[in-house]
Amino acid sequence: MNLPRLSPANVRQKASLHDTRDRRLPLIAPPCDLVIFGITGDLARKKLVPALYDLANRGLLHPAFALTGFARRDWSDEDFANYIQDSIKSYARTPWDEHTWEQFRAGLRFVSGTFDDEAAFTRLAETVTELDETRGTGGNHAFYLSIPPASFPKVVSQLAQSGLNTKNPESFRRVIIEKPFGDDLDSAKELAAILHEVFAEKDTFRIDHYLGKETVQNILAMRFSNIMFEPLWNSRYVDHVQITMAEDIGIGTRAGYYDGIGAAKDVMQNHLLQLLALTAMEEPVTFSEHDLRVEKEKVLSAVRLPEDLASNTVIGRYTAGWQGGQQVKGYLEEDNIPASSRTDTFAAVKLYVDTRRWAGVPFYLRTGKRLGKRVTEIAVVFKRAAHIPFDKAATQELGNNALVIRVQPDEGITLRFGSKIPGNGMQVRDVSMDFGYGHAFTEDSPLAYERLLLDALAGNSPLFPGQTEVELSWAIMDPIFKYWAEEVTPVPYRPGTWGPKEAHEILAKDGRSWRNP
Template sequence: MSPARVARGINPLRQVEDKRLPRIAGPCAMVLFGVTGDLARKKLMPAIYDLSNRGLLPPGFSLVGFARRDWEDQDFGKIVYDAVREHSRTPFREDVWRNLAEGFRFVPGTFDDPAAFDLLAQTVKELDESRGTGGNTAFYLSIPPAFFSVVCEQLERSGLSVPGNNEWRRVVIEKPFGHDLKSARELNAIVEGVFPADSVFRIDHYLGKETVQNILALRFANQMFEPVWNSHYVDHVQITMAEDIGIAGRAGYYDGIGAARDVIQNHLLQLLALTAMEQPNSFEASDLRTEKEKVLAAVRVPKDLTKATARGQYAAGWQGSEKVIGYLDEDGISARSTTETYAALKLEVHTRRWAGVPFYLRTGKRLGKRVTEIAVVFKRAPHLPFTDTATEELGQNAIVIRVQPDEGITMRFGSKVPGAGSMEVRDVTMDFGYGSAFTESSPEAYERLILDVLLGDPPLFPRHEEVELSWKILDPVEQFWAKKGSPQPYDSGGWGPASADDMMHRDGRTWRMP
């Protein structure tokens, strides 16, 4: 470390010269709004502990909970403790827990209570003095979007949104980013009216998954794939996110939102963008966003939405060996609800690389199994020097990127059946699994994303341009569906409504069976 670098205040312990080593967050605190919710309990609190357990948080890291509860600091600590013991990924270590718990604080109050936010401002200042947080604070809004406005206004009024000298203040917001283009723009104006654009982190937890990030490595680090990643060789692409559960008590959130707004607008369109984008100049945030935005801007919805879309609503049926009720029988759901629990779209990407290649997106609840994958399906060989009977069991080559639950990549291709007297070709698969290929386990998505927030590293976070482009794609579909009455029922435990299969059959294709 040169004297000049030391004189500029560069901490040699924080500046990782070897890019292979993990980066450690500098002095900071996080204020968590919505500490009583499932997301905080099952994901955020355990992720913070796991980061601390991995040595990626500073010794003075502090966590402040804010909620309408009559709690003391120790009561909040017990909530975090229970969440960590039940949901953390790494082993529990008493010494790590004690150090982390020393930085817990709790501020009781409602979102419209100025006194509570004044107390929060005092707490943040006290943590700077007692824990050495440097005044650096991230505000995590794990709350419904309807409350973003009032919370941002309170953060601005109390001075919490304005950093002092050599400090940073950042805000983290969870999806959904609005419910259509108009509301997304209004929400963006509210948040960026208080925080600068580069201090706003929109969480899409799918982008924190190792397999999603591996799309970039697969495409751009391997010469064998990129030459065939285009319309000359690819027949179509299928992107699937299937869940085997129902709404799981989330009627208040889900009804009126539906599968397309909940999953396609964010998760699946982000996966489409990463699959279809051109090679960025670098993996810096601005270069990645530029290429993703180009793809989203080039996406077109077919004119005939009757043939290019499908939506459904799960009915009663069997999920494995369990008898389950239909969506309209779930607690809190109106018998007249027209909210879809299954959505499928056919999209086109109007670029030179993807001209004529359809992208099929589907998502649904109460389907046959839980799986998220991207399947790049290739065209058949132009000439097969075999008899028809030799290749009757041969399908199309495919590269399948498995995002969850069994993260990895599968390649499907044809191979001769051993021992056959004549030439007989069948499909075989070559499989790569993260769990078997690497000794270290993959961190949870929220670990990566929370650490990136604290580091101020934004490549995995969509900016408002991406959000608005996604709504421009989905809004015409939602408007079309709003005029079409009720979704088509489908049996729980199956693979969606008949209209989804019809959509594929019209194109001479079928859905891949995960």
């Protein structure tokens, strides 16, 4: 019997018709136990525990899931369950469900102890074994270090000493850590060495919660699923890029963490450089962990600092004043801040990405507290048209075209372009086309920690920065931090403004200006 020959197109078509994957099936975590060190802290109480409940409520945690808390409190399992219930009812995104709670509650365990208490880690190991036997967690355990980085070495050492990092071929043992991943390049390498003595790099998950946001992931979807953007996404058409992360609040109760770190180390070295990498990267072969990291690493390794840091970087600090109709304290008047503090609450820098795509295009990054409003956005600002056949009066209200990706709080994308004003004359001004997640989709977006916790438990790591990315980010910022520490005192700015005038001068000398979102 002669069979018809299939062309490559026919083969691809038949393969797609016989693709057995059900795209309706979501990613679901396997049976496992999550141990949270620092379970009584604000991060765990307000973010991690509610996110875990929300995952359970959405059917994305295995029925055998267990949560073990480790802290100094002298609590029974019942006390711990009451604490978890209060956290869920106060901060969970999804509604309370008694059936979900009963299943979730059955997997709760608490171990009391300190990080230097060997007996406590022995009890933790016994709890882990008990969960494998009674809960069916199958030897799968992840350890979330929601604690100060200074405590990482002690906890990791205790995990190794008690054998909690030991796994069999069919199970996993993972460690999840929060930023900061070191204080500079050298300390980042030291931290990695400590972790890698106990956990392999593939079992190390570094949380950058910005990478779990739907709008950040949509940068990849927007760029690489649409043909209309990518041809313009280069130095031929793009004038510059602005990346802003602004908050309208002060430091609140975070003085113990924030002082000595400041705005730039808190978010610029990690969040903003990750946003820059996603904006500037080339198309990956796939969205796998390896392929995504390769492209981001290429961008970060190509970042160049301006030669004159004095006129292209600035740090500031908010003073006392009025914001939102209220009198607010200056940074140095905040509780538990020493009068001698040199910590910044605002930072702005100008960078370049020396690749063929971005040669000559400046990237302006800024972040700060007590600014005009809470907003995180990426603005790709395009060049003016080479020839505009209008007289100057007709285009007085026309600015540069811009594509603005709103990461938070009003998640979406705005496209700004010129349009004729209705009337007899030819007058042109800026108008906007707007896409909002809340308008386009009926379902709520999961919060960042929901996505990241689920991915960590499932071993899905594309959204987690690798150690090479961490080191490249520190290598970019370390010279700037050193310059600021040796040469610069933070300049003052008033609450409710968009930072010190020196930050505006960075763009003004280039004939540009910051967007006021």
